[in-house]
Amino acid sequence: MAKTKNNIRVKNMERGSQKGNRVRKGKALKINGSKLSQKSSKINEKSEVKVQEWMNDCPSIRISKGKKKKAPTASLRERMEGRLQGAQFRLLNEQLYTAEGTRSQKLFKKNPEAFEAYHSGFQHQVQQWEFNPLDKIIANIKKKNCNLVVADFGCGEARLAQSVANKVHSFDLVALNEHVTACDMAHTPLPDASVDIAVFCLSLMGTNLADFILEANRVLKEGGALKIAEVESRFDGENGAKTFIHEMSKFGFKLTSKNLEKTFFYFMDFKKVDAISKRKGLPLLTLKPCMYKKR
């Protein structure tokens, strides 16, 4: 395993020779030009993939076409591509959870293809879940007055904006479509006290959560709602959730309802009760990163 510039240890799992995935002699899998084949005895070293390099070089996943050799069967090819895409998704996911928002923004700005790859991996994950927490949030907002202004922090494909009648400001690191404003959500272009409902659905990534919550506090009107949906494992159980809720009170947010019953996801609704403009004395506010397992 190699230590990358980001200090992230990356175990490579893109070996063609893994169980059930034998690569025919001479067939090679390429990631950014590094050839991985059964022939190589140094496969482990060669197949180390550095996150930073991947991000910088625009990750491309392809199977090299040896002129005389037959192309792999569709299912083998699909399996290989699936594994590579899964590995790529997990690396990018780790990047998002272990760096500050501004850093991830810079990396994705240089390499928007990586962001698209991240989102196709994310969509793959969503399909494995019993339900999508965003659907619960959409259903809840649909019940409210459609004149309320919404801000969707870390909106992904901006499905919320496309599902409700309300005015929704959608923010993410890269604009996947015309509904999204590209920015680091710690610094949105919204004026102070201009929003009625702020949403963070699975988007409290990055090591500077406090900055995102402070930004939500800035843009929300007094009495405005803050809705958070997060993966349960990020909180260290109900006690962890209680600590988080307590810390949120220091950011000017009072809990109005919570649902910690759902397996896999926690839902919390807060109300802005105080305008907080100074960082001094505020807790760090942390959640554990959510690392996905191999497909």
Ligand code: SAH
């Ligand atoms: N809320 C969407 C997407 C969840 S994926 C949904 O539920 O479907 C999490 C999203 O948060 C990703 O698109 C990621 O890019 C975004 N995100 C993480 N940190 C961010 C930041 N600092 N600024 C803007 N978006 C961020």
